[in-house]
Amino acid sequence: MSLTRPASPPRRSRQSRRTTFRTALLAYSFMAPFLALLLLYHTWPIIFGTYLAFTNYNIISPPQFVGLDNFRELIRDQQFWSGVVNSLKYILVVPVIQLLSIGVAMLVNQPLKGIGFFRTAFYVPVVTSFAVVGLIWTWMYQQSGPVNFVLMHLGLMNRDSSLLNNPGSALYAVMFVTLWKGVGYYMVLYLAGLQSIGRELEEAAVIDGATRWQVFVNITLPGLRPTILVCSLLSTISAVKVFEEIFVMTQGGPVGSTYTALFFTYAKAFQDFRYGYAAAAGIVVAVISLIFGIVNFRLTRGGRVDA
Amino acid sequence: MTTTPTDFARTAAQLKARRRQRTRLHHLAAYSVLVLIALIMLYPFYWTLITSLEPTGNIYQAKLAPSGVSLRNYAAVLSGTTVPFWRMVLNSVVICTVGVLGSVTFAALAAYPLAKMRFAGRDLIFYAILALVVLPNESGLIVNYVTTIKLGLLEQRGPVWDMITQYAAIVLPSIASIVGLFLIRQAYLGVPLELIEAARIDGAKELTIWRRIMLPLSMPTIAAFAILEFVALWNSFLWARILPLDPQMLPLSAGLLELSGTFSTNSRATMAGAVLVIIPILIVFASLQRYFMRGIEGAVKG
Numbered sequence A: 001m002s003l004t005r006p007a008s009p010p011r012r013s014r015q016s017r018r019t020t021f022r023t024a025l026l027a028y029s030f031m032a033p034f035l036a037l038l039l040l041y042h043t044w045p046i047i048f049g050t051y052l053a054f055t056n057y058n059i060i061s062p063p064q065f066v067g068l069d070n071f072r073e074l075i076r077d078q079q080f081w082s083g084v085v086n087s088l089k090y091i092l093v094v095p096v097i098q099l100l101s102i103g104v105a106m107l108v109n110q111p112l113k114g115i116g117f118f119r120t121a122f123y124v125p126v127v128t129s130f131a132v133v134g135l136i137w138t139w140m141y142q143q144s145g146p147v148n149f150v151l152m153h154l155g156l157m158n159r160d161s162s163l164l165n166n167p168g169s170a171l172y173a174v175m176f177v178t179l180w181k182g183v184g185y186y187m188v189l190y191l192a193g194l195q196s197i198g199r200e201l202e203e204a205a206v207i208d209g210a211t212r213w214q215v216f217v218n219i220t221l222p223g224l225r226p227t228i229l230v231c232s233l234l235s236t237i238s239a240v241k242v243f244e245e246i247f248v249m250t251q252g253g254p255v256g257s258t259y260t261a262l263f264f265t266y267a268k269a270f271q272d273f274r275y276g277y278a279a280a281a282g283i284v285v286a287v288i289s290l291i292f293g294i295v296n297f298r299l300t301r302g303g304r305v306d307a
Numbered sequence B: 001m002t003t004t005p006t007d008f009a010r011t012a013a014q015l016k017a018r019r020r021q022r023t024r025l026h027h028l029a030a031y032s033v034l035v036l037i038a039l040i041m042l043y044p045f046y047w048t049l050i051t052s053l054e055p056t057g058n059i060y061q062a063k064l065a066p067s068g069v070s071l072r073n074y075a076a077v078l079s080g081t082t083v084p085f086w087r088m089v090l091n092s093v094v095i096c097t098v099g100v101l102g103s104v105t106f107a108a109l110a111a112y113p114l115a116k117m118r119f120a121g122r123d124l125i126f127y128a129i130l131a132l133v134v135l136p137n138e139s140g141l142i143v144n145y146v147t148t149i150k151l152g153l154l155e156q157r158g159p160v161w162d163m164i165t166q167y168a169a170i171v172l173p174s175i176a177s178i179v180g181l182f183l184i185r186q187a188y189l190g191v192p193l194e195l196i197e198a199a200r201i202d203g204a205k206e207l208t209i210w211r212r213i214m215l216p217l218s219m220p221t222i223a224a225f226a227i228l229e230f231v232a233l234w235n236s237f238l239w240a241r242i243l244p245l246d247p248q249m250l251p252l253s254a255g256l257l258e259l260s261g262t263f264s265t266n267s268r269a270t271m272a273g274a275v276l277v278i279i280p281i282l283i284v285f286a287s288l289q290r291y292f293m294r295g296i297e298g299a300v301k302g
Helices: A016-051 A069-076 A077-106 A115-127 A130-140 A148-151 A171-196 A198-207 A212-240 A244-249 A259-268 A274-299 B007-053 B072-078 B085-116 B122-134 B140-148 B158-176 B177-191 B193-201 B205-215 B219-235 B238-242 B252-262 B265-288 B289-301
Strands: none
Touching: A016 A274, A016 B085, A016 B140, A016 B158, A016 B177, A016 B205, A016 B219, A069 A274, A077 A115, A077 A171, A077 A212, A077 A259, A077 A274, A077 B007, A115 A171, A115 A198, A115 B007, A115 B265, A130 A171, A130 A244, A130 B007, A130 B252, A148 B007, A171 A212, A171 A244, A171 B007, A171 B289, A198 A212, A198 B122, A212 A274, A244 A259, A244 B238, A259 A274, A259 B085, A259 B140, A274 B140, B007 B072, B007 B265, B072 B085, B072 B265, B085 B122, B085 B158, B085 B177, B085 B205, B085 B219, B085 B252, B140 B158, B140 B238, B158 B219, B158 B238, B177 B219, B205 B219, B205 B238, B219 B252, B219 B265, B219 B289, B238 B289, B252 B265, B265 B289
16 A cells, blocks of 8 residues: 655754745645646546535536435436446446456466466456447447357357347346456456465465365465455446446447446436536435445455454 | 385376376366457457458358458548548547656656655645545546536637647546556655765755656656556547547547447448557557556555
């Protein structure tokens, strides 16, 4: 963690007030350009966004304070809650992507010939834009396309229709894309975690007659605990806030089956021009993702305090 | 019955052979799974590439090789009759260059006092920035949109001026990178204080110390961050799609979605465009992979 503080100079006694002032001035001028942009594009959105949630605002006329009206409306807004439900369904991605990434990381952690190629190959989707990935998978999912070809040959599908056009399957089809694009990212993090465990412990256990499974459960998993904690937190939060894949692939359709909470926020702001109402929805989404972040933290910590 | 040394040798050999066989089986299993995953990861790209090369045929079919090869779809994209492709290349290059230089310079400057200077309010600023990472920012897109409009960055005043302000509108929000600040600060912390003190005693200005000592000694981290930032900027499309920009000003990733709209009758041309958008990233990633992974790991630890 970056919380480690810089080493302080040992002496402070003889510093005159003037040099202290000069140092501060210098320090702040080093930071000025960064802080200016940070204030404008990171801090201001939090302040103004919170204020907007209590107003009616359409950019053209000044914001009009309406108290809790936006939140009252949100509570009764069916579309918003079905968006929230879809966002929560998206959390299904989290356990799958974490287990898969751990498996893949263990696989590419083996000293096999050509393993570097596989690591690189699994990482390619991560460095590709969602604009590209979304389009590619929209084509892959087309009727008579590659996905249907495979599914029908495996006997998992009997009617040739695009998974993205079917309200029952569209959300899961998009989830698969998130999974496909994200596995490589978590693989790299788990790989770093695995390499920090060290082989000696595992080898010692094997010599003592432990089975592969015992080694995995008693040594590898506990060793990965900090990484699992961080990774599942990251993926839970990004699952609740899923947006880009929806934006490129389905725009919330068909019949609202992939309409997520953050897509609602986007649509209210940039299609209906109700910026205040959208900001209120944004705050509710933030609270929900915070709650699920905490739940996730409790679950992965497994009741342990030291993890 | 007594066991002779030859018996021992025989069982040892058998054991060794069995173990070797087991390793071989294990390798076979590992490689099969690896190849299967690699197919799932890479086939969509390969499919897009070969389909973009086909002049005609059954477009969405699963296939292993193109039914014919022509560069017609690439010509259609590059000729710029529907979207100004070369202009979008230029836009992406400008946005990435300004974005990477800006974010690296600003983060590298700001990290210096946070790591190596004592001044009033240092801890306050550090923790305030840290808090920004945690605080919810779901309305970020909305408020930044309002800010961009209110700053007048999208008003029309004259061709050259408009171009500059629209580039600024696209790139400014991503310049102050908190991840970059923490990464570089972490690298600065490793620079020995004696080196800096010695330079100060020799009368070096802080800016000189920053340029001559801090930057060179933190180069691996700075390079890693620069690559991460380049990839992020090249890939980002949402912000540019939301802003009401002149279509001439769109970067490639956002332009690709525009292309898929205008070329909806000819998806092969869009596929050609997708291939062209991916290639630069793949080159950067393949050649600078080591820095890249280091940046990812550092960014999460940071």
